[in-house]
Amino acid sequence: TQLLEQSPQFLSIQEGENLTVYCNSSSVFSSLQWYRQEPGEGPVLLVTVVTGGEVKKLKRLTFQFGDARKDSSLHITAAQPGDTGLYLCAGVLRYKLSFGAGTTVTVRA
Amino acid sequence: KAGVTQTPRYLIKTRGQQVTLSCSPISGHRSVSWYQQTPGQGLQFLFEYFSETQRNKGNFPGRFSGRQFSNSRSEMNVSTLELGDSALYLCASSSGGNSYNSPLHFGNGTRLTVT
Numbered sequence: 001t002q003l004l005e006q007s008p009q010f011l012s013i014q015e016g017e018n019l020t021v022y023c024n025s026s027s028v029f030s031s032l033q034w035y036r037q038e039p040g041e042g043p044v045l046l047v048t049v050v051t052g053g054e055v056k057k058l059k060r061l062t063f064q065f066g067d068a069r070k071d072s073s074l075h076i077t078a079a080q081p082g083d084t085g086l087y088l089c090a091g092v093l094r095y096k097l098s099f100g101a102g103t104t105v106t107v108r109a
Numbered sequence: 110k111a112g113v114t115q116t117p118r119y120l121i122k123t124r125g126q127q128v129t130l131s132c133s134p135i136s137g138h139r140s141v142s143w144y145q146q147t148p149g150q151g152l153q154f155l156f157e158y159f160s161e162t163q164r165n166k167g168n169f170p171g172r173f174s175g176r177q178f179s180n181s182r183s184e185m186n187v188s189t190l191e192l193g194d195s196a197l198y199l200c201a202s203s204s205g206g207n208s209y210n211s212p213l214h215f216g217n218g219t220r221l222t223v224t
Contacts, residue, residue: 002151033212042113042199042215043152088152096165097213099144101151 003027004091004100012106016078021103023089024071030092032065032072037086037102079107111136113216115200121222127188130219134181134202140164141183142213143175146197155198158183187221195223 007022023032031050035043047056049065049072056063060083062075076083088102114133122128134141143155154167158177175185181202187194197218205211 040217042201042217043213044215045212048212090152096154097142098154099152101149 002101003093003098004089006087006089006100006103008103009101010104010106012108013079015080015107015109018075018077019079019105020073020075021087021105022071022073023091023100025091026070027091027093028069030069032069032092033090033097034063034072034074035088035090037088038084043086043088076105079105081107081109083107113200113202113214115198115216115219117219118217119220119222121224122190123224124190124192126190127186128190128221129184129186130198130200130221132183132185132200132202132216134183134200135204135214138202138204138214139181140203140205140211141177141181142201142203143183143185144199144201145169146199146218147195152199155185190223192223195221197221 005024013019033048034046036046037043047063052067052069054065060077064073084107086102086104088099090097090099116131140159142157144152146152156175157165161177172188177183197220199215199218201213201215203211203213
């Protein structure tokens with residue numbers, strides 16, 4: 001079983017639409033990271049959130065860490081084809097970094 | 110600055126064989142971690158090395174082993190390959206002393222296929 005559950009598993013939307021992906025756990029994390037992985041490449045770190053309730057914005061991407069530090073969400077506004085990829089969340093628990101299985105996002109032009 | 114380099118990119122082996130994968134971290138990074146990525150399981154942590162010492166190990170059988178050299182380059186070895194070992198093996202380096210509190214920089218992985 002995954003320590004971090006990501007939903008949905010797959011998401012296909014039209015260019016210009018908004019989307020949200022979720023990362024949930026029953027465990028409390030000291031910090032949580034979001035990565036994007038494109039086909040044939042390794043994951044690239046997008047953001048790290050540390051404080052419960054924290055909201056970080058990266059251009060059209062908004063990341064939120066839950067108040068209880070058990071969940072997080074990633075919202076993309078006006079998605080573009082370049083946002084296509086596998087979005088992974090990773091949480092630090094007991095000095096180990098655990099990854100979710102990811103959400104595959106496809107943005108159609 | 111060159112990124113994390115993994116070689117080879119692709120590898121095809123048969124059951125029972127062994128394989129060695131190589132990772133060169135970003136210059137100056139002393140922490141190297143290895144992950145196995147499969148479609149169903151996502152990224153599973155294999156092990157982490159810092160200054161030639163294994164700091165942490167995931168829940169994989171003893172067939173999976175690794176080491177780190179004095180120049181921070183790392184290798185992982187899988188012996189007696191099984192079909193289920195087919196996966197993308199990712200290496201990541203970080204500048205901090207631990208992989209959990211410093212940003213990870215991933216290589217593009219080695220795609221291992223076991224037939």
